[in-house]
Amino acid sequence: MTAILEAKGLSKNFGAVTAxxxxxxxxxxxxxxxxxxxxxxxxxxxVNMITxxxxxxxxxxxxxxxxxTAMLPRRITRLGICxxxxxxxxxxxxxxxxxxxxxxxIVLRNARGGMFSRVPSTVPGFGLPAPxxxxxxxxxxxxxxxxxxxxxxxxxxxxxxxxxAMTMAAKPKVLLLDEPTSGVSAEEKFAIMxxxxxxxxxxxxTVLFVEHDMDIVARYAGRVLAFFDGRIISDxxxxxxxxxxxxxxxxxGEAAPDRGKAAAHA
Amino acid sequence: MRDVTIRSLAxxxxxxxxxxxxxxxxxxxxxxxxxxxxxxxxxxxxxxxxGLVSFGQGLYYCLGAYAAGVLAxxxxxxxxxxxxxxxxxxxxxxxxxxxxxxxxxxxxxxxMLSLAFSMILYGLLIKMPAFGSSDGFNVVAxxxxxxxxxxxxxxxxxxLAAVSACAAAMALHRYxxxxxxxxxxxxxxxxxxxxxxxxxxxxxxxxxxxIAALLAGMGGGVTAxxxxxxxxxxxxxxxxxxxxxxxxxxxxxxxxAPLAGSILFEWLRSYAYQYSPxxxxxxxxxxxxxxxxxxxxxxxxxxxxRNKGA
Numbered sequence: 418m419t420a421i422l423e424a425k426g427l428s429k430n431f432g433a434v435t436a437x438x439x440x441x442x443x444x445x446x447x448x449x450x451x452x453x454x455x456x457x458x459x460x461x462x463x464v465n466m467i468t469x470x471x472x473x474x475x476x477x478x479x480x481x482x483x484x485x486t487a488m489l490p491r492r493i494t495r496l497g498i499c500x501x502x503x504x505x506x507x508x509x510x511x512x513x514x515x516x517x518x519x520x521x522x523i524v525l526r527n528a529r530g531g532m533f534s535r536v537p538s539t540v541p542g543f544g545l546p547a548p549x550x551x552x553x554x555x556x557x558x559x560x561x562x563x564x565x566x567x568x569x570x571x572x573x574x575x576x577x578x579x580x581x582a583m584t585m586a587a588k589p590k591v592l593l594l595d596e597p598t599s600g601v602s603a604e605e606k607f608a609i610m611x612x613x614x615x616x617x618x619x620x621x622x623t624v625l626f627v628e629h630d631m632d633i634v635a636r637y638a639g640r641v642l643a644f645f646d647g648r649i650i651s652d653x654x655x656x657x658x659x660x661x662x663x664x665x666x667x668x669x670g671e672a673a674p675d676r677g678k679a680a681a682h683a
Numbered sequence: 684m685r686d687v688t689i690r691s692l693a694x695x696x697x698x699x700x701x702x703x704x705x706x707x708x709x710x711x712x713x714x715x716x717x718x719x720x721x722x723x724x725x726x727x728x729x730x731x732x733x734g735l736v737s738f739g740q741g742l743y744y745c746l747g748a749y750a751a752g753v754l755a756x757x758x759x760x761x762x763x764x765x766x767x768x769x770x771x772x773x774x775x776x777x778x779x780x781x782x783x784x785x786x787x788x789x790x791x792x793x794x795m796l797s798l799a800f801s802m803i804l805y806g807l808l809i810k811m812p813a814f815g816s817s818d819g820f821n822v823v824a825x826x827x828x829x830x831x832x833x834x835x836x837x838x839x840x841x842x843l844a845a846v847s848a849c850a851a852a853m854a855l856h857r858y859x860x861x862x863x864x865x866x867x868x869x870x871x872x873x874x875x876x877x878x879x880x881x882x883x884x885x886x887x888x889x890x891x892x893x894i895a896a897l898l899a900g901m902g903g904g905v906t907a908x909x910x911x912x913x914x915x916x917x918x919x920x921x922x923x924x925x926x927x928x929x930x931x932x933x934x935x936x937x938x939x940a941p942l943a944g945s946i947l948f949e950w951l952r953s954y955a956y957q958y959s960p961x962x963x964x965x966x967x968x969x970x971x972x973x974x975x976x977x978x979x980x981x982x983x984x985x986x987x988x989r990n991k992g993a
Binding site: 495520 | 862865871873876879880883
């Protein structure tokens with residue numbers, strides 16, 4: 418299998434802080450990968466470098482055989498890598514429907530052959546006119562009853578869902594979800610992930626998601642990358658990675674108290 | 684035409700054109716100038732919807748007026764329509780260049796930088812004897828589309844102003860509903876998301892800035908044709924401030940609001956001036972205070988609320 422996304426030797430320093438120290442990883446097409454690690458381990462930096470928000474100090478990122486290192490975020494989006502945000506990034510004064518319509522408008526304009534060509538009448542990937550495509554996303558993410566509510570008034574769980582639904586407007590090939598269930602009540606977490614995974618599987622999207630909840634990781638990820646101190650310390654199926662001694666110690670933080678003391682004395 | 688806004692504008696235009704010949708001279712020129720200034724405020728509406736406030740629209744108002752005057756004075760092209768088209772072209776050209784810089788500023792920095800550019804134009808004009816320095820010069824159109832104009836134009840200039848203003852408002856309404864124009868409120872709410880959805884915020888801001896300049900330039904051209912005289916005060920910051928005042932007074936709820944608000948403002952000012960010549964600014968100030976306290980979304984929100992209730 419060839420990788421759809423390949424990172425090679427990515428490094429990034431913020432002053433004296435090392436956020437990425439030579440990260441290399443290939444992501445296979447149509448897989449679901451979980452990124453775990455404590456705060457500051459380098460997960461979000463990794464996501465930010467892939468989506469063009471940060472320029473790596475060294476290393477390259479190749480997407481479908483094409484180098485995308487340090488491209489502008491909007492160019493990377495147009496190639497088919499979309500992201501959601503840990504803190505939902507919505508258009509708060511617009512309704513849920515309008516939020517999705519903004520996405521449709523952008524996708525339609527980007528689908529033109531040239532600067533002065535006509536905008537297509539149906540949204541690529543949906544085969545529907547923009548309002549119908551937006552309605553389809555509303556239904557898929559169970560947002561129909563919030564259709565005409567301003568995004569700024571929505572509860573956090575719904576904001577999360579809308580944030581993810583908005584990334585689907587562009588029918589991404591690779592979807593990066595930054596902590597899709599953070600700030601969501603425990604009962605809602607699995608419901609949100611089920612809905613997202615169903616939408617994603619239906620369209621053959623490759624998913625990378627950053628997550629702190631190990632139950633979510635174990636249930637949805639086919640592969641786990643464990644980050645610590647800007648490096649990947651473990652890479653493999655969830656049962657292997659989550660059982661790894663280093664991962665348990667540095668990422669999950671489950672080391673027995675006296676073992677921790679022993680390590681400190683050593 | 685099923686669109687209420689487009690239909691209402693068409694009806695209003697027909698009314699103005701029909702009533703025009705019976706209006707007294709003072710009302711005719713008041714209405715023409717209101718429409719000229721309304722065009723500038725229309726541009727501000729677009730900027731405000733994009734989340735930007737410009738305290739320097741006087742730059743394009745003045746440029747448009749001088750472009751019309753210079754065309755007539757120096758090339759002998761005295762046609763009102765040609766003068767107005769030239770106003771628009773010059774404004775757009777200047778905005779395309781200045782927009783390269785301004786498109787990367789937001790909030791108070793955008794407001795102050797736009798103000799600075801308008802004051803540079805003011806400073807240049809008062810030092811240019813060729814353009815009459817601080818006195819300015821007279822502008823007279825002799826023909827409109829080749830037809831000879833009697834006197835200062837009067838009704839013909841009002842008709843030109845009304846057609847331009849209504850056409851501009853309709854076009855802007857269409858633009859705001861288009862794929863590109865609908866980005867404006869999204870940019871106001873969350874620029875980061877717009878970029879991550881695959882659109883260029885800078886490009887959209889630059890375009891909207893140029894459209895606002897085009898409208899302001901046309902407004903300046905209309906005012907020059909109506910008043911018959913132009914001077915550097917048109918670029919002074921108080922002129923720009925007045926446009927912002929009217930924009931807030933009108934509200935940004937509909938493209939018809941700036942035109943209606945501008946007409947109301949000019950009427951209010953001329954009455955205030957007539958009945959309290961020394962304290963007319965206080966009347967306007969009090970009006971502003973009341974609007975901000977009781978109608979924070981502008982006068983238009985009264986109409987919008989009533990439609991919703993019905």
